[in-house]
Amino acid sequence: MNSTDRNEDDPSRTPQTRFRVWLDRRTGLDSLLRTALDEPVPGGARFAYIFGSGLLFIFLSQVITGVFLALYYVPSADHAHTTVAYISKVVTAGSFLRSLHSYGASAMVIVLLLHLSQTYIYGAYKGRRELLWISGCALFGLVMAMAFTGYLLPWDQRAYFATAVGTNAIGEVPFIGGMLTRLVRGGTEMGTLTISRFFVAHVFLIPACIFALVASHIFLFRSAGAAGPITENPYKPTAKSEPFYPRQVLMDLSLTGLLLVGLGVLAFFIAAPLGPAADPANAQYVPRPDWYYLPIFQWLKYWHGAASAIGVLVIPTILALAVIALPFLDRSIERRPWKRPGAMGAFAFIMFGLVGLGLRSEYQDHHDPAVAQQLGRQKAEEDEYMRKPFEPDLSAASLAAANVNLADPLAAKGKTIFEAQSCNACHGDGGIGTAAAPALVAISAKFPSDQLTNLLQHPTAKMTAGAMPAVDLPTGDMKALIAYLESLK
């Protein structure tokens, strides 16, 4: 009998110890945790290394808040906006959770840029870290795709028009552009199919890829080992190392704490905006993407006509390939930034370029009076919409749609009778009323059920004048019809 067995069964041990040993014998969890926490950090713990775990934290926060939002959200053109308004205005802490999710997206992009900058400036992609870098690039792309797909889902004016611009830009790709746009939109126009495509990508496809890539990113990171300070050889660091736990863990937690408090305070005091529902007919609307897409938005303004393929496809592709291939292009083991003027110059050029484009876009918006005025009006409309109390969507289409799902089987049977007897020909689908006959919505408030039955069997003179026939049905069918009429609220 070895010592572990003794620990597992030894009654003199505490139940906790025995449970831990029991679990470890079956899962290896203890040793896994130990390996994770004992990971050597060459040169000791540093604040420069905290961004990776910060990203992991934001990702988890996005998953949790996202699950809450998905409990209420309905991905269709009829209901997307109403359900988001319901979350923002009615659901307890709904606005808080939605704001956390919305600001979390921005925080993700910021921390991602910091993580990427740190890796780049420290030359931490060198050594045997090519795959680690490439998986990081893929994660970057996926995060941007999450931001793009998530932006449409509230289906307000801002979401609709920004995504219209974004999906139009895809159409600039030569030859297959039109096809790509139709693929993304689920048709030529944006509507329910677009929402459901974006929803599926945002909630299932992209997160699944992110989970898989985060796992491989961490695995590859652990395989290569931490790169350590800039003076280290990327293949075999020689600096005295310190275990990951406790100091590095505490430093990492300090960023997590900062993010938690920062996002919490922001989401608590400033609700993420929601404007009026998307109105595709609005020709004045000036679309603007979220801040992290502004540089690309501005960039696209400079490319028109025949040259647009260069701006939309050629230059971005070359740039992306260069970034992905970086560890293969830059094989030197030199990591000190001041000894890598080419690499640092390229980094500065791209960063200044992005910031410059973003600022240029803001500048132009402020200095074109017509645009500035329209943007101001749009902001005011959003603020006004946010202040208004929640109004359930009572449009004909949504009422009819709401009636499709009848929970009561008797009422559901009554609905088929209502349609078989052509009541809907005069009273409209879902009893919403037409020019020929009044709405039957809320009829139960007017007549108790026996009176209603009587009325149908013996229509009033006015009903007869309106060509409404007397209803002659077997008792069971009549009951079902009445149950259906009473369900119309």
Ligand code: HEC
């Ligand atoms: C040919 C058109 C027509 C058809 C078909 C028809 N109705 Fe009507 N119905 C009317 C008109 C017109 C009135 C309203 C008369 C009035 O102004 O009071 C009416 C009134 C009613 C009322 C009373 C509404 C109220 O608010 O007082 C009920 C209930 C009703 N219909 C149920 C039905 C049902 C159930 C069916 C199917 C079995 C049906 N109707 C089919 C034309 C029609």
